[in-house]
Structure formats: structure tokens, C-alpha cells
Amino acid sequence: MMVYLLEAGQVLLALGLAPGLVGLIRWMKARLQNRRGAPVWQPYRDLRKLFHKEVVLSENASWIFRAAPFVVFASTVAVSFLVPLLAVPLPLDGVGDLLVVVYLLLLGAFFLGLAGLDPGSAFGGMGSSREMTVAALAEPTLALAIFALALGAGSTNLGQIVGRTMADPLAAVSPGHLLAFAALFIVMLAETGRLPVDNPATHLELTMIHEAMVLEYSGRYLALIEWAAALKLLIFFTLLGNLFIPWGVATTPNPTALAIAVGTLLAKLGILAAVVALFETRVAKLRLFRVPELLSVSFVLALLAVTSSFLLR
Amino acid sequence: MTIASWLLYATVGAYTLGALAALGLRGATGRVLGAVGAVTGSVATLALGAWCLGTDTRLAVTAPILPLTGLALRVDAVSAFFLVVVGVAAAAASVYGVAYSAHYEGRYSLRLLGVMFNVLLLSLAIQVVADNALTFLMTWEVMSLSAYFLVLTEHDQRETVRAANWYLVITHAGFAALVAAFLLLAAGDPTMSFTTMRSAVLAPGTRDAVFVLALIGFGAKAGIVPLHVWLPMAHPVAPSHVSALMSGVVIKMGVYGLLRVSLDLLGGGPAWWGGLVLGVGAGSALLGVLYALMEHDLKRLLAYHSIENIGIIFMGLGAGLMFQSYGLPALATLGFVAGLYHTLNHACFKGLLFLGAGSVLYATHTRNMEELGGLIKRMPRTAVCFLVGAAAISALPPLNGFASEWLLFQALVGGSTIPRAEVAVVMPVAVAMLALTSGLAVACFVKAFGITFLALPRSAEAARAREAPLAMQIGMGGLVLACVALGLAPFFVVPVLGSTLGGVGGLPFAPVAFSLGTSFRVAGAVGQMSPLLVALGLVLLVGLTLASLRGFADRRLRVGETWGCGRIGQTARMEYTATAFAEPLRRVFAELYRPTQHLSIDFHPASRYFVESIEYRSEIHPWFEQALYAPILVLLRAAARRVRRVQAGSLHLYLTYMTIALVVLLVVARWPR
Numbered sequence: 001m002m003v004y005l006l007e008a009g010q011v012l013l014a015l016g017l018a019p020g021l022v023g024l025i026r027w028m029k030a031r032l033q034n035r036r037g038a039p040v041w042q043p044y045r046d047l048r049k050l051f052h053k054e055v056v057l058s059e060n061a062s063w064i065f066r067a068a069p070f071v072v073f074a075s076t077v078a079v080s081f082l083v084p085l086l087a088v089p090l091p092l093d094g095v096g097d098l099l100v101v102v103y104l105l106l107l108g109a110f111f112l113g114l115a116g117l118d119p120g121s122a123f124g125g126m127g128s129s130r131e132m133t134v135a136a137l138a139e140p141t142l143a144l145a146i147f148a149l150a151l152g153a154g155s156t157n158l159g160q161i162v163g164r165t166m167a168d169p170l171a172a173v174s175p176g177h178l179l180a181f182a183a184l185f186i187v188m189l190a191e192t193g194r195l196p197v198d199n200p201a202t203h204l205e206l207t208m209i210h211e212a213m214v215l216e217y218s219g220r221y222l223a224l225i226e227w228a229a230a231l232k233l234l235i236f237f238t239l240l241g242n243l244f245i246p247w248g249v250a251t252t253p254n255p256t257a258l259a260i261a262v263g264t265l266l267a268k269l270g271i272l273a274a275v276v277a278l279f280e281t282r283v284a285k286l287r288l289f290r291v292p293e294l295l296s297v298s299f300v301l302a303l304l305a306v307t308s309s310f311l312l313r
Numbered sequence: 314m315t316i317a318s319w320l321l322y323a324t325v326g327a328y329t330l331g332a333l334a335a336l337g338l339r340g341a342t343g344r345v346l347g348a349v350g351a352v353t354g355s356v357a358t359l360a361l362g363a364w365c366l367g368t369d370t371r372l373a374v375t376a377p378i379l380p381l382t383g384l385a386l387r388v389d390a391v392s393a394f395f396l397v398v399v400g401v402a403a404a405a406a407s408v409y410g411v412a413y414s415a416h417y418e419g420r421y422s423l424r425l426l427g428v429m430f431n432v433l434l435l436s437l438a439i440q441v442v443a444d445n446a447l448t449f450l451m452t453w454e455v456m457s458l459s460a461y462f463l464v465l466t467e468h469d470q471r472e473t474v475r476a477a478n479w480y481l482v483i484t485h486a487g488f489a490a491l492v493a494a495f496l497l498l499a500a501g502d503p504t505m506s507f508t509t510m511r512s513a514v515l516a517p518g519t520r521d522a523v524f525v526l527a528l529i530g531f532g533a534k535a536g537i538v539p540l541h542v543w544l545p546m547a548h549p550v551a552p553s554h555v556s557a558l559m560s561g562v563v564i565k566m567g568v569y570g571l572l573r574v575s576l577d578l579l580g581g582g583p584a585w586w587g588g589l590v591l592g593v594g595a596g597s598a599l600l601g602v603l604y605a606l607m608e609h610d611l612k613r614l615l616a617y618h619s620i621e622n623i624g625i626i627f628m629g630l631g632a633g634l635m636f637q638s639y640g641l642p643a644l645a646t647l648g649f650v651a652g653l654y655h656t657l658n659h660a661c662f663k664g665l666l667f668l669g670a671g672s673v674l675y676a677t678h679t680r681n682m683e684e685l686g687g688l689i690k691r692m693p694r695t696a697v698c699f700l701v702g703a704a705a706i707s708a709l710p711p712l713n714g715f716a717s718e719w720l721l722f723q724a725l726v727g728g729s730t731i732p733r734a735e736v737a738v739v740m741p742v743a744v745a746m747l748a749l750t751s752g753l754a755v756a757c758f759v760k761a762f763g764i765t766f767l768a769l770p771r772s773a774e775a776a777r778a779r780e781a782p783l784a785m786q787i788g789m790g791g792l793v794l795a796c797v798a799l800g801l802a803p804f805f806v807v808p809v810l811g812s813t814l815g816g817v818g819g820l821p822f823a824p825v826a827f828s829l830g831t832s833f834r835v836a837g838a839v840g841q842m843s844p845l846l847v848a849l850g851l852v853l854l855v856g857l858t859l860a861s862l863r864g865f866a867d868r869r870l871r872v873g874e875t876w877g878c879g880r881i882g883q884t885a886r887m888e889y890t891a892t893a894f895a896e897p898l899r900r901v902f903a904e905l906y907r908p909t910q911h912l913s914i915d916f917h918p919a920s921r922y923f924v925e926s927i928e929y930r931s932e933i934h935p936w937f938e939q940a941l942y943a944p945i946l947v948l949l950r951a952a953a954r955r956v957r958r959v960q961a962g963s964l965h966l967y968l969t970y971m972t973i974a975l976v977v978l979l980v981v982a983r984w985p986r
Binding site: 054064078116118125142143146151302 | 744764855
């Protein structure tokens with residue numbers, strides 16, 4: 001019973017932290033650009049405001065448009081049940097492995113892509129076309145990163161990957177691991193719509209991807225989508241932080257270990273947020289047709305990761 | 314008489330009566346009675362397969378109908394599984410066909426359609442239980458020809474005739490390869506029975522030759538690249554329930570044949586066999602989906618996806634053969650199970666998608682996606698069915714496509730245990746190709762569903778569309794249920810498939826452990842998952858979200874116009890099109906597609922600033938097919954010109970030819986050895 005409570009608590013923590021993470025990156029970026037920036041808790045205020053606003057629905061939209069936010073939100077929350085945030089092993093670890101995580105996120109993308117087309121605006125169609133392109137091209141890298149991790153751990157299940165790396169700390173600095181980390185980092189930028197693939201700060205520009213796709217959304221629907229997007233970012237950060245550098249994750253559910261786990265998690269998220277913020281102030285957005293080049297770089301990195309794991313076995 | 318043999322006779326009887334009814338009775342009576350025969354027969358087929366799988370029954374029937382060898386039928390576990398595949402898709406397509414074929418009345422021959430449909434189903438059912446080479450090859454040919462006549466239903470269209478010709482030529486080239494393969498396998502045994510083939514000891518070179526010939530012959534039927542060219546031509550022009558059957562079942566006979574010959578009759582082979590199958594599978598999967606992305610004809614798009622999915626199935630078989638040759642039985646079973654599971658799944662979701670496309674075609678009389686749109690409001694049930702099929706083929710959890718692709722991923726990841734590192738390194742490449750394929754499939758089906766069913770109708774036909782008739786809805790609904798059930802219950806399907814393969818080609822009897830509880834574990838797989846719990850979780854979470862919003866969020870809702878940058882009055886002309894949707898990927902893979910574009914602008918004679926009309930044409934050249942087939946066509950034409958000299962029109966000359974041929978044959982036959 002305790003472990004199930006822990007699992008639920010972990011998901012609530014993720015849901016609670018996610019908007020703050022987005023706020024933190026924004027605030028750091030503003031500071032790096034010599035602006036004061038909105039406070040870290042601004043996204044929470046935005047969500048609250050959106051939840052209390054009226055929804056404006058396009059007259060062309062069908063039920064897909066109204067169902068999509070719920071599917072996107074539910075699938076992202078379902079993923080956060082499978083990701084080891086604080087402790088391993090968790091009772092639901094066997095319900096889904098890393099492949100399930102990737103394909104559940106794809107389920108959300110599928111419905112968002114449809115919802116982008118549904119109101120019949122050219123913006124939405126453009127956004128969903130681009131989003132699906134990027135998602136499709138990121139897929140091989142994700143699969144290879146999973147392959148590399150599974151090679152090391154002998155399992156594709158997240159809890160076991162974390163457990164195995166903790167048992168064998170040297171694995172964390174093996175070339176395969178490091179290359180896979182780099183590959184997954186690039187994919188994270190693409191999948192969560194960060195620079196240089198997509199600009200999360202832009203509005204109503206032809207350069208945007210995600211924002212264009214969800215342009216027709218408002219009110220509580222938009223709130224759900226924004227929250228899910230923030231949660232997706234947190235999930236990718238947690239994967240990068242906990243799968244590759246698992247220390248701090250509690251192996252026994254006692255209060256001290258959990259407190260340490262919360263502390264290390266916050267530290268890892270903070271560091272990754274700082275890296276992303278720094279990165280985003282240093283690079284410009286790529287043209288859409290240069291994005292495949294970036295993704296093929298990540299693909300090659302992932303392939304090298306797997307090959308080096310084979311050679312160094 | 315056992316239940317199994319009753320079911321076998323019921324199958325044969327129902328199809329025969331159905332064919333006779335369609336032949337003899339005119340008008341609606343013939344159409345409906347023919348369909349009743351098809352439905353009864355396919356339900357009996359399904360029941361026979363399920364009964365033999367469920368009760369572990371084996372059945373053998375021999376009748377001295379054919380010369381030399383007799384008609385030998387034998388239902389073993391592999392046949393029983395394929396009977397299920399045939400039965401599921403055939404039952405849905407037959408029910409659907411009752412209503413669908415009605416609109417052919419008075420335009421095309423319903424008699425031909427009804428007869429050939431029953432004959433095709435009968436040949437499919439007999440073929441998978443054939444127990445000697447002659448029975449198998451005969452039914453194979455009957456299947457190919459009846460499918461040819463079905464493709465030719467709308468015979469006054471040039472496109473149809475061309476497609477049917479391509480189909481006929483390639484299928485017969487494949488047939489020739491199959492005859493050669495079986496003659497080599499029989500090794501002089503006049504009964505040509507599968508039992509003696511299993512125990513025959515062949516030289517390694519002969520075995521390799523048999524395998525390659527079988528791969529060509531069955532590959533041509535399955536539509537693997539580069540023998541796929543007929544498939545995107547023939548599937549779209551056939552009546553939609555026939556397309557569903559051809560894509561769902563007929564091309565799967567290639568899978569059945571390859572499995573039967575390479576694993577059962579030959580008992581597996583060297584690693585390169587598996588590597589070759591894996592390679593052509595991966596290539597077909599990727600090329601299939603890439604061409605599908607550029608296709609805006611709904612049924613052609615689906616046909617290209619059949620090439621993709623056959624590729625995925627072949628990847629499973631190839632991985633299985635490879636593991637078997639390295640003595641990894643658990644992984645080999647996993648690979649074959651993944652392939653077979655995907656075979657069944659593809660029969661369900663591709664059948665469903667073709668039936669859905671058929672409903673769209675029935676309602677709008679067009680297959681061109683650029684003229685569709687907004688159908689979700691006019692055909693809501695068809696839209697839901699198509700959506701389920703689209704999500705299933707995109708391998709989205711918790712539907713059935715995901716379950717089998719997950720198994721295949723697990724098998725390929727397990728490939729890292731192959732003892733030779735230089736071979737094992739192939740596996741990550743296969744994983745990457747599979748992942749890219751499924752990513753692109755998602756993009757393609759967002760396009761297919763989004764452009765066809767969402768937003769505003771782009772033509773008057775689409776705006777006038779009506780929901781499909783009830784029988785068509787039932788056909789689609791049945792397959793929707795199958796897709797969901799097969800997706801949620803791999804813990805049930807996988808052990809059954811494992812026991813199907815038990816003992817075949819020396820594979821072990823399914824060492825599969827599973828539990829309904831939290832996780833689902835397969836021997837050989839490195840991961841665990843439970844689609845049932847994922848589905849429950851998703852439903853629960855959606856419910857929770859809805860419930861908590863009810864108490865917390867603002868529930869006001871206002872309906873307004875889509876925001877068009879301040880522009881008022883949105884029309885369908887402002888929507889994104891299928892071409893536009895696929896544009897980014899067309900640019901990314903421009904090397905492959907080699908698109909050509911043509912833009913001509915007519916200016917007003919007075920000023921260049923006023924444009925009178927703009928014409929834009931864009932085409933994608935299948936250069937790869939042209940490069941491959943153009944030389945063959947040239948050679949064939951040259952050969953045909955030479956041969957034509959022989960045909961002089963003189964009866965005396967022909968009689969001379971015959972006499973010479975007879976004498977030569979007699980001399981050869983009586984030649985002392």
C-alpha cells in the first residue's frame with residue numbers, strides 16, 4: 001500500500017513541479033539576457049487564469065478537438081507513473097517500459113496533430129505537419145538510445161535500468177552511456193519544442209511549431225495542453241537525470257532516502273534547466289529544413305553509442 | 314465425424330453454394346445469397362481455425378481428386394492460425410460486401426464478383442491446409458486468378474486493366490519460382506507430400522536455391538520491395554471489400570508460404586537466410602511508408618502501407634530465422650511470434666482501414682484526399698472506425714499494432730545476444746529502421762485521417778456525404794472490436810502463438826509465462842509491459858481529469874469562427890492540404906522522391922502585377938521502379954517480337970510444331986538412363 005501511495009505522490013510531485021520548471025527556465029533565460037523576467041511561479045498563475053477562462057471553440061471543430069486535450073494530458077500523466085522520479089523499484093514498473101513511454105507520448109502527439117488540423121486553419125495544419133515531421137525523425141534516435149540503455153541494463157524497464165547503473169557505477173561513464181546521453185539530449189530539445197528546433201517564446205510567427213498547432217485552443221483546454229507540455233519537459237529531464245546519473249534515487253522507501261531523492265531530483269532538474277537556458281541564449285533557431293540535420297547528428301551519436309557498447313562488451 | 318471435419322466441410326460447402334447462388338440467381342437475390350455463402354463460409358473457417366488452436370486438434374483429409382497425388386488437406390497449428398487470420402478478415406469483408414456491392418448493380422457484373430469472391434475465399438481456406446505441393450500450387454493459382462478477376466471488376470477503366478496486367482505478370486513470375494522451388498524440394502518423390510519434404514535430405518546448395526526461389530515466389534505475392542509494383546496499382550482499383558481482403562489476407566499467403574517452406578519444410582537454414590529476410594523486410598517497411606506519405610489517393614496510401622507492414626512482418630520472420638540459426642530458440646520464437654502477431658493484427662486493421670476508405674468512396678465517389686474533408690460530421694461512425702484503424706496501424710498503445718511492434722522491438726534488442734558481434738551490430742540498424750517506419754506511419758495517418766475526415770469539406774461531394782449503410786458499419790465494427798481485443802490481450806495471444814510454433818522447425822514449445830496482474834513477460838524479451846493496465850490507466854486518468862475539471866474549472870463555452878489572422882469568412886480553400894502536410898518530409902527525403910515541380914503564371918497583358926492564373930504541378934517519379942523494370946520490359950518486348958514470327962497463322966505449320974514437340978518429348982521420356 002505504501003508503495004502505491006509513493007507512486008501516486010511521485011506523480012503529484014511531477015504535476016506540481018512541471019510548471020515551475022518551465023518558469024525556472026524562462027526566468028534564467030531572462031536573467032542571462034539581462035532582463036528581469038517574470039517570476040518562476042508565473043506559469044502557475046497562467047494555468048490558474050486559463051482554467052478560469054471561457055473556452056472559445058471553432059465552429060468547424062469536431063469532437064476530436066475537444067477530446068485531444070484530455071488524451072494528451074492523460075497519456076502524459078500515465079507516462080509519469082512509469083518514470084522513476086524518486087524511488088525504484090516501483091509497483092507499476094512492469095506496466096510499461098521505455099518503449100511504452102515513447103509510444104504513449106506519441107499517442108498524445110497523434111491526437112494533438114489531429115486537433116491542429118481539425119478547425120481548418122492553415123496555422124494549425126502547418127503546426128501539426130511540422131510537429132509530426134519532427135516527431136517522426138526523432139523516433140529512430142529514441143529507439144537507439146533505448147537500445148543502448150537496454151544493452152547495459154539487460155532490460156528496457158526504467159526501474160531496472162536505474163537499478164543496474166547504480167549497482168555498476170562505472171557503466172555511467174562508459175562511452176556508450178555518454179554518447180546516448182548526448183543523443184537523448186538533442187532529442188529532448190526536439191520533442192519538447194525547445195530551441196534550436198522550435199521557439200517556445202514565439203507567438204504567431206511562421207517559425208513556430210507547437211504554438212501553431214495549439215493556436216485554436218483556449219481556456220481550460222489550453223491549460224491542460226500547456227500543463228501536459230510542461231510535464232513532458234519534466235519527464236524528459238527526469239529521464240536524462242535519473243537514467244544516466246541515477247544517484248540519489250531512493251532504493252528503499254524510507255523518509256530519509258526519499259528526502260535525499262527529492263533533494264537530488266531538484267538539483268538535477270535545476271542543473272538541466274540551467275544548461276537548457278544557457279544553450280537557448282547561445283543558439284539561434286534553425287530553419288525547419290535544417291532540423292533534420294540536427295536530428296541526424298543525434299541519430300549518429302546514438303548509433304555510435306550502441307556500436308561502442310557492442311565493441312566494449 | 315469430428316467437429317473439426319464438420320467445420321471443414323461446412324467451409325467448403327458454404328463457399329461452393331455461395332458461388333453457385335451468385336452464378337445462378339440474378340439481381341439482388343444472387344448478390345445477397347452469394348454474400349450469405351461467403352459470410353457462413355468465413356465464419357466456419359474462423360471457427361475451424363479457432364477450434365483446432367483451442368483444443369489442439371489436428372485433422373487430415375485425403376481425397377483422390379487430383380491426379381498423381383490426390384487432394385491432401387491437413388490442419389496443423391500453423392494452418393489453424395492462418396485459418397483464423399483468413400476467417401476474421403473474410404467475415405468482416407463479406408458482411409461489408411453485401412451492402413457495398415449493391416452500388417455495382419447495373420454497372421458491372423455482380424455475378425462475376427459474387428462467384429469469384431467465394432472462389433477466392435475457398436482457395437484461401439484450402440491453401441493454408443494443403444498438405445502436398447500439387448494441392449498447394451493448384452489452390453495458389455486459383456487464388457491468384459480469382460483475385461485477378463476481382464481486381465478487374467471495374468474493367469472499363471484503363472487504370473484497372475493496367476493494374477490487373479501488372480498483377481498477373483508478377484504473380485505468375487512468382488508462381489514459376491514456386492513451382493521450381495517445390496520441384497527441387499520434392500527431390501523426385503512423385504507424391505510431392507509435405508511429410509516427405511520435411512524428412513528429405515538436400516544438398517546445402519539445393520536448400521539455398523529452394524529458399525531463394527521461395528523468397529522470390531512468396532515475396533512477389535506478399536509485395537516486398539522490389540516485387541511490390543503491382544500492389545499499389547491493383548489494391549486501389551479493386552472493389553473496397555476485395556481490397557480489404559487482398560491487403561488483409563491474400564498478401565499474407567506470402568507470409569504463410571515463406572514460413573511453411575523455410576521453417577517447417579526446410580527446418581531453418583544458415584544465418585544469411587534470416588539476414589536476407591530481415592533486410593528485405595526492413596527495406597520494404599521503410600520504402601513502403603515513405604511512398605505512402607506522398608500518396609494522396611486514400612486507397613493507394615493504404616496499399617503502400619501494406620508494403621510497409623509486410624516488411625515489418627518479414628522483419629519478425631527474418632529475426633526468428635537468424636536466432637534459430639544461432640541456436641537461440643527462445644528469441645527465435647519471440648521473433649516468429651512477433652511476425653505472426655503482426656500478421657493477424659495487420660489483417661484486422663488494414664482490413665478495417667480499407668473498409669473505411671471504401672465507405673468514404675461509397676459516399677463521395679472519390680479517393681482523392683484533396684477533395685475530401687469534414688467527413689467526421691457527416692459519417693461519424695465510419696470516422697470512429699477509421700480512427701481506431703489509423704491509431705492501430707500507427708502502433709499507438711493500447712491498440713494491437715503496438716503489441717506486435719513491441720514484441721518485435723524486444724526480439725531485435727535481444728539480438729544483441731547473438732554470439733558474433735559483427736552480426737549482432739545489424740540489429741540496432743534494424744531497430745532504427747523500424748522506429749523511423751513507425752514514426753513516419755504516425756505522421757502519415759495524421760495526414761490520412763486529418764485531411765479526409767477533419768476540417769471543412771473541400772468538394773461538393775464531400776459536403777453531401779452520408780453515413781454508410783448498416784451492413785458496412787457492422788463489417789467495420791467487427792474489426793474495430795478485434796483491433797481493441799488483440800491490443801489489450803497479448804497475454805492471451807502470445808502463448809497461443811507460441812504453441813502454434815511449438816515443434817515447427819525444431820522450435821521449443823512456447824516457454825511463455827504471463828500474468829493478468831501487473832505485467833506481461835515473454836521468454837527472450839528483455840522488457841515487460843501490460844497494455845491492459847495501460848488502457849485502464851488511460852481511461853481512469855481521462856475520467857479523473859474530467860471529474861476534477863468539473864469542480865474546478867470554468868465550464869463556459871462559446872462557439873466562434875476559426876481565427877484566420879483577422880480575415881473573416883473561412884472557406885475550405887484556406888485549409889492545409891495533404892500535399893502541404895507532407896511537404897516537409899518530401900523535402901527531407903527529396904533524394905529518394907526526386908520531386909519535379911512546374912510553375913507557370915499567366916500575367917495580365919497590361920501589367921505584371923496582376924496575375925490571371927497560376928498553374929502548379931508537382932510529381933514524384935518512381936525512378937527506382939523505372940530503373941528496375943524498364944530494362945526488363947524492353948527485353949520482354951524484344952523477345953516477344955522474335956517469338957511472334959513463329960505464329961504465322963498457318964494451321965499446317967502449327968501441326969508441324971506439335972508433331973516435332975511430341976516426338977522430342979517421347980524421345981526424352983524414353984531415353985535410357
